[in-house]
Amino acid sequence: MVTRIVIMGGGPAGWESALVAAQHGADVTIVERDGIGGACVLYDCVPSKTFIASAGARSAFHRSGELGIRTDTSDASVDLSVVHSRVKGLALAQSADTRARLERAGVRLITGHARFCDESPGLAQHRISVTTPDGGHETLPADVVLIATGATPRVVPGAEPDGERILNWRQIYDLPELPSHLVVIGSGVTGAEFASAYTEMGVKVTVVSSRDRVLPHEDADAAAVLEDVFAERGTTVVKYGRAERVERLPDGVLVRLQDGRTIEASHALMTVGSVPNTADIGLETVGIETGPGGFIPVDRVSRTSVSGVYAAGDCTGVLMLASVAGMQGRIAMWHALGEGVNPIRLKTVASNVFTNPEIANVGISQQAIDSGEVPARTIMLPLATNARSKMEGLRRGFVKLFCRPATGVVIGGVVVAPTASELILPIALAVQNQLTVEHLAHTFSVYPSLSGTITEAGRQLMRHDDLD
Numbered sequence: 001m002v003t004r005i006v007i008m009g010g011g012p013a014g015w016e017s018a019l020v021a022a023q024h025g026a027d028v029t030i031v032e033r034d035g036i037g038g039a040c041v042l043y044d045c046v047p048s049k050t051f052i053a054s055a056g057a058r059s060a061f062h063r064s065g066e067l068g069i070r071t072d073t074s075d076a077s078v079d080l081s082v083v084h085s086r087v088k089g090l091a092l093a094q095s096a097d098t099r100a101r102l103e104r105a106g107v108r109l110i111t112g113h114a115r116f117c118d119e120s121p122g123l124a125q126h127r128i129s130v131t132t133p134d135g136g137h138e139t140l141p142a143d144v145v146l147i148a149t150g151a152t153p154r155v156v157p158g159a160e161p162d163g164e165r166i167l168n169w170r171q172i173y174d175l176p177e178l179p180s181h182l183v184v185i186g187s188g189v190t191g192a193e194f195a196s197a198y199t200e201m202g203v204k205v206t207v208v209s210s211r212d213r214v215l216p217h218e219d220a221d222a223a224a225v226l227e228d229v230f231a232e233r234g235t236t237v238v239k240y241g242r243a244e245r246v247e248r249l250p251d252g253v254l255v256r257l258q259d260g261r262t263i264e265a266s267h268a269l270m271t272v273g274s275v276p277n278t279a280d281i282g283l284e285t286v287g288i289e290t291g292p293g294g295f296i297p298v299d300r301v302s303r304t305s306v307s308g309v310y311a312a313g314d315c316t317g318v319l320m321l322a323s324v325a326g327m328q329g330r331i332a333m334w335h336a337l338g339e340g341v342n343p344i345r346l347k348t349v350a351s352n353v354f355t356n357p358e359i360a361n362v363g364i365s366q367q368a369i370d371s372g373e374v375p376a377r378t379i380m381l382p383l384a385t386n387a388r389s390k391m392e393g394l395r396r397g398f399v400k401l402f403c404r405p406a407t408g409v410v411i412g413g414v415v416v417a418p419t420a421s422e423l424i425l426p427i428a429l430a431v432q433n434q435l436t437v438e439h440l441a442h443t444f445s446v447y448p449s450l451s452g453t454i455t456e457a458g459r460q461l462m463r464h465d466d467l468d
């Protein structure tokens with residue numbers, strides 16, 4: 001019998017699971033209320049990384065003087081309408097590509113809002129009611145449902161985005177010109193990325209961090225490098241600052257912090273996290289209760305508490321990354337369709353903060369090692385002594401490598417470099433496959449290359465090997 005699968009949401013969790021389910025012969029429908037690709041492709045990940053690519057091009061131009069390349073102008077100007085059209089065009093193209101791929105795989109795509117409409121909890125089959133934009137209705141019976149509804153920017157009461165001066169990250173691509181002074185409220189990954197990008201675009205930026213530093217959940221040494229860069233470029237970080245309100249002024253905004261401090265700027269960008277889209281999808285009709293923050297609790301094969309209902313991606317609050325969303329979705333489908341499946345291993349997830357420089361990490365954190373939670377041998381090598389680094393004019397950045405004390409098995413690492421997102425792969429490969437520092441040490445890296453510092457880190461940890 002063919003399994004009927006309904007997927008609520010067409011982001012990475014939804015589209016990746018649909019592709020796997022279709023490949024295994026299931027009858028698959030995705031209901032997406034907005035565009036295929038989800039918030040990831042249309043508003044969050046893809047647009048921000050495209051914008052950051054333009055910011056990176058401008059900063060590369062600025063560094064070229066040091067390498068002996070001069071241009072006529074002292075400042076690289078930004079054609080913002082070109083930057084923004086490129087961002088939007090690329091997002092739409094990526095959405096269209098994903099749609100075409102799903103259609104080729106035989107997935108049915110419906111535009112509309114999906115919600116459960118089971119007559120009572122505990123039924124073996126589920127029903128999804130779809131409301132289409134023209135007000136039409138359709139009810140879809142399903143043997144398996146995947147909830148992949150994603151998340152939406154959190155709104156601080158008293159600082160509601162108006163799309164003109166008080167903005168969330170989905171609204172910035174409609175600005176007619178660059179802000180003269182942007183205050184970024186929230187210094188998590190989203191806040192840090194936009195603070196860095198606008199700094200590179202030549203905008204005066206102030207970052208409000210609720211903690212003692214930017215990127216409170218990332219490696220402390222890496223965050224310190226970013227703060228150094230911010231200080232050098234004139235970007236200010238206001239620490240221990242929690243925004244209470246953002247008021248409109250005739251020509252800008254006034255940010256009021258809880259402790260009474262105020263910041264005046266031309267624009268405010270709210271990057272204070274996301275809330276899951278789980279409120280209006282009829283979870284009560286199937287008997288699923290959300291956990292803290294409204295996220296849907298799932299196990300490591302993406303099962304909810306209700307048989308036949310799985311959840312994946314940002315709506316579960318499990319590492320809010322596109323890569324994790326996709327993997328949770330695939331695992332859900334393999335499990336639902338009776339394939340052998342390994343539960344998700346979050347300690348092997350590689351992630352990257354797309355600041356300048358980038359910050360990538362994988363595996364066990366320095367903090368877990370320092371607190372004694374995980375025993376490890378560690379090494380931190382600056383990139384400044386790497387020959388390629390010198391040639392490129394890079395003064396900042398480092399490679400950290402962590403391994404098990406006795407066996408030398410690599411359990412984690414951090415890279416801070418302009419291309420850290422690419423350089424983390426050998427460490428991620430080692431963590432995933434339980435390779436040792438010796439494996440890294442004996443691997444040829446190109447000379448000269450930044451990755452040479454990764455193999456060197458392997459050699460230095462090997463030197464201290466207990467078995468020597």
Ligand SMILES: Cc1cc2nc3c(=O)[nH]c(=O)nc-3n(C[C@H](O)[C@H](O)[C@H](O)COP(=O)(O)OP(=O)(O)OC[C@H]3O[C@@H](n4cnc5c(N)ncnc54)[C@H](O)[C@@H]3O)c2cc1C
Pocket residue numbers: 008009010011012013014031032033034035037038039040041043044045046048049112113114115148149150151169190277280281312313314315319320321322323324325354
């Ligand atoms: C600014 C920013 C930058 C990011 N950059 C990165 C990055 O570089 N790398 C990375 O790995 N991650 C990044 N992320 C995180 C990444 O975007 C998310 O983890 C990812 O989008 C989660 O995918 P998803 O499928 O769960 O949800 P989404 O991509 O949010 O898709 C969910 C979809 O479900 C739809 N939907 C919701 N409710 C319903 C309903 N009832 N019926 C029908 N459809 C519905 C929504 O319209 C949406 O299209 C970034 C996040 C932000 C905010």
Ligand SMILES: NC(=O)c1ccc[n+]([C@@H]2O[C@H](COP(=O)([O-])OP(=O)(O)OC[C@H]3O[C@@H](n4cnc5c(N)ncnc54)[C@H](O)[C@@H]3O)[C@@H](O)[C@H]2O)c1
Pocket residue numbers: 156185186187188189190191193208209210216241242243244271272273274319320321351352353354
């Ligand atoms: N490159 C990437 O992969 C990427 C990029 C962006 C986001 N993401 C993911 O999305 C998730 C969410 O990240 P995020 O940065 O959007 O949210 P977050 O919740 O991680 O960070 C928001 C920050 O804002 C602070 N904050 C909240 N209210 C505040 C207030 N009133 N005033 C000042 N500060 C306030 C919080 O303390 C927190 O530090 C993360 O899991 C992240 O990994 C990933």
